[in-house]
Amino acid sequence: MKYVSTRGQAPVLNFEETMLTGLARDGGLYVPESIPVMSAGDIAALAGLTYEEQAFRVMRPFIGDAFTDAEFEAIIARAYASFGHDARAPLVQLGPNHFLLELFHGPTLAFKDFAMQLIGQMFESALTRRGEKVTIVGATSGDTGSAAIEAFRGLDAVDVFIMYPHGRVSEVQRRQMTTPVEANVHALALDGDFDDCQAAVKDMFADFAFRDEVRLAAVNSINWGRVLAQVVYFFSSAVSLGAPKRSVSFTVPTGNFGDIFAGYIAKRMGLPIERLVVATNQNDILHRTLESGAYTKEGVTPSISPSMDIQVSSNFERALFEAYGRDGGAVAQLMDELKASGGFPVSQGAIEVLRDIYASGRASEAETSATIATMLERTGEILCPHTAVGVKVAEEQGLSAVPMITLATAHAAKFPDAVEAATGIRPPLPNRMGDLYQRPERVTRVKNDLGEIEALIRKMRKT
Ligand SMILES: *Cc1c(COP(=O)(O)O)cnc(C)c1O
Numbered sequence: 001m002k003y004v005s006t007r008g009q010a011p012v013l014n015f016e017e018t019m020l021t022g023l024a025r026d027g028g029l030y031v032p033e034s035i036p037v038m039s040a041g042d043i044a045a046l047a048g049l050t051y052e053e054q055a056f057r058v059m060r061p062f063i064g065d066a067f068t069d070a071e072f073e074a075i076i077a078r079a080y081a082s083f084g085h086d087a088r089a090p091l092v093q094l095g096p097n098h099f100l101l102e103l104f105h106g107p108t109l110a111f112k113d114f115a116m117q118l119i120g121q122m123f124e125s126a127l128t129r130r131g132e133k134v135t136i137v138g139a140t141s142g143d144t145g146s147a148a149i150e151a152f153r154g155l156d157a158v159d160v161f162i163m164y165p166h167g168r169v170s171e172v173q174r175r176q177m178t179t180p181v182e183a184n185v186h187a188l189a190l191d192g193d194f195d196d197c198q199a200a201v202k203d204m205f206a207d208f209a210f211r212d213e214v215r216l217a218a219v220n221s222i223n224w225g226r227v228l229a230q231v232v233y234f235f236s237s238a239v240s241l242g243a244p245k246r247s248v249s250f251t252v253p254t255g256n257f258g259d260i261f262a263g264y265i266a267k268r269m270g271l272p273i274e275r276l277v278v279a280t281n282q283n284d285i286l287h288r289t290l291e292s293g294a295y296t297k298e299g300v301t302p303s304i305s306p307s308m309d310i311q312v313s314s315n316f317e318r319a320l321f322e323a324y325g326r327d328g329g330a331v332a333q334l335m336d337e338l339k340a341s342g343g344f345p346v347s348q349g350a351i352e353v354l355r356d357i358y359a360s361g362r363a364s365e366a367e368t369s370a371t372i373a374t375m376l377e378r379t380g381e382i383l384c385p386h387t388a389v390g391v392k393v394a395e396e397q398g399l400s401a402v403p404m405i406t407l408a409t410a411h412a413a414k415f416p417d418a419v420e421a422a423t424g425i426r427p428p429l430p431n432r433m434g435d436l437y438q439r440p441e442r443v444t445r446v447k448n449d450l451g452e453i454e455a456l457i458r459k460m461r462k463t
Pocket of ligand 1: 110111112143144221253254255256257258259260307308386387409410
């Protein structure tokens with residue numbers, strides 16, 4: 001299996017190189033050269049298997065000869081061993097034909113654990129075999145960073161630097177990043193917003209001298225390995241509701257477009273998905289783009305669902321690449337236009353392709369809070385604000401004979417202030433999170449200045 005860049009200029013890589021590299025050298029994102037298809041029989045055969053067995057079968061065609069079957073099985077087993085639920089991604093019912101896919105039973109209580117735990121194990125296995133070390137640099141709006149630090153802490157072959165926007169992540173998110181004691185993990189609080197953090201990471205990758213000196217690797221949602229890991233739970237949940245005989249729809253709380261793009265990959269692989277619904281908060285660039293046909297950046301307004309407070313949606317580039325018929329030159333042009341003028345019009349042909357695949361909706365702050373309150377009343381479930389955005393948008397889609405699955409992307413206890421404001425109830429952390437509020441914090445404050453950030457990384461890395 002070969003991987004090509006969405007901008008058409010970077011070298012073609014195999015799975016292992018793609019995973020270890022993250023961002024392509026032409027600034028693009030790697031995607032598989034072709035998408036493997038599972039037959040209806042292959043999909044039906046997933047029923048009744050463990051999550052780990054399903055994960056192996058869904059991901060195996062994408063990894064080529066990066067790992068032997070036995071290695072890959074062991075990697076998957078280690079990745080999900082720390083989850084607090086035997087089903088890994090259980091489904092609960094919210095209402096008539098509306099289901100919630102609980103993706104928050106991992107060690108940092110958000111869906112990003114599914115991908116990050118797997119990537120951590122894949123990196124360790126591949127780098128140890130190659131006798132190499134890498135420096136992982138990531139930008140986070142809160143959940144990616146905590147999941148990355150949790151997945152890579154204490155590994156020998158990796159230093160991890162995570163930049164988050166100072167003052168704009170929840171206390172639980174911050175503490176999950178600042179309390180691990182291992183010397184190879186570093187939390188950096190950047191003076192800026194999430195898009196600034198993301199831009200700094202992109203600029204570091206474009207600084208080839210620095211990139212090669214510290215052997216930069218990225219585990220942001222641009223990393224293909226992360227998208228791939230997320231494809232699995234679209235299959236596991238759909239199969240438990242009767243796929244491939246029965247179609248399902250998904251509503252996905254969306255920021256960087258990684259999770260919903262994984263749903264698109266599942267669909268391309270043959271999973272009968274009727275609707276893929278993009279749900280955004282008030283930072284609604286994706287919803288506006290699908291409605292108006294123009295991708296136009298506006299300022300980020302902080303919300304109670306901070307992990308979706310994004311105006312530059314990295315993985316959307318992958319969707320554009322598909323919508324433009326895999327024309328890397330066209331995508332590179334759009335991205336230049338975005339950098340120069342803060343937006344671009346999507347061509348008529350491409351927007352029609354996108355609208356055919358994705359529906360969309362948005363939830364205001366008030367609608368998000370109201371959804372948390374009414375769902376508690378109607379079902380007894382306490383939703384996190386991101387999940388509430390999804391549930392609100394899913395309900396707008398109306399009842400259908402096709403089951404709707406809304407992705408529950410985080411545990412309510414990760415955003416206790418917003419949940420308490422909506423319901424009067426402060427959701428407690430699960431017991432296994434124990435003493436998070438008591439542990440000492442360790443963090444370095446940085447200015448939004450590339451030279452300063454790079455100097456700091458040179459100084460602090462242990463490898
Ligand atoms: C990251 C995140 C999202 C958005 O996911 P994308 O893949 O970036 O679209 C939604 N909810 C939560 C809780 C998250 O952590």
